[in-house]
Amino acid sequence: MTARPSEPADSRATGAAAGAGAAGAVAAGGRTSQDEVDRIVEAWRRERPDLDVAPLQVLSRVSRLARHLDLARGSAFAQHDLEGWEFDVLSALRRAGDPYQLSPGQLVQQTLVTSGTMTNRVDRLERRGLVRRSPAPKDRRGVIVALTREGREVVDQAMADLLARERSILGALPEGARAELADLLRLLLGPFEH
Numbered sequence: 001m002t003a004r005p006s007e008p009a010d011s012r013a014t015g016a017a018a019g020a021g022a023a024g025a026v027a028a029g030g031r032t033s034q035d036e037v038d039r040i041v042e043a044w045r046r047e048r049p050d051l052d053v054a055p056l057q058v059l060s061r062v063s064r065l066a067r068h069l070d071l072a073r074g075s076a077f078a079q080h081d082l083e084g085w086e087f088d089v090l091s092a093l094r095r096a097g098d099p100y101q102l103s104p105g106q107l108v109q110q111t112l113v114t115s116g117t118m119t120n121r122v123d124r125l126e127r128r129g130l131v132r133r134s135p136a137p138k139d140r141r142g143v144i145v146a147l148t149r150e151g152r153e154v155v156d157q158a159m160a161d162l163l164a165r166e167r168s169i170l171g172a173l174p175e176g177a178r179a180e181l182a183d184l185l186r187l188l189l190g191p192f193e194h
Helices: 009-022 036-047 054-078 084-095 104-111 115-127 149-169 175-193
Strands: 131-136 139-147
Touching: 036 054, 054 084, 054 149, 084 104, 084 115, 084 131, 084 139, 084 149, 104 115, 104 139, 115 131, 139 149
Parallel strands: none
Antiparallel strands: 131 139
């Protein structure tokens, strides 16, 4: 790698060392493999050696993995004639435990949408027979949204299919590495969640 005249000597050394490390990830069995992110990082290091592109090593992989996960989720839900938002509402109700019901406000809080959007979503799910509304026991003006038997069956089946696909995505990682990765991602995500 030829240094550009304006590049400080210490950044050339750091960039070269990082480039050597980024030349490929060590795969199981000691073989070296290179993925698309490695190629992207190398190209940026070549074109802009003045920039520290190390964050791409992690976050570009997270972004690409998120795309694969979205495709897997969409495929799992489509098998059960569900869209992602429908699964989100149904799974929030299912996680609530018997009798599988929540107020619209609780659904808004768990799915991070507006109350108007949630009203529309509950209407559509109710028309499909997957949820039902009933008056809130302690507030005549309020309502409770509950899973129907069909809604529970659909969300249970979709969840089982989703987990099978997610296990496949994580298949290259040993159990210990999965737990470690979960801890690291929790640490990274923490500031955004609070």
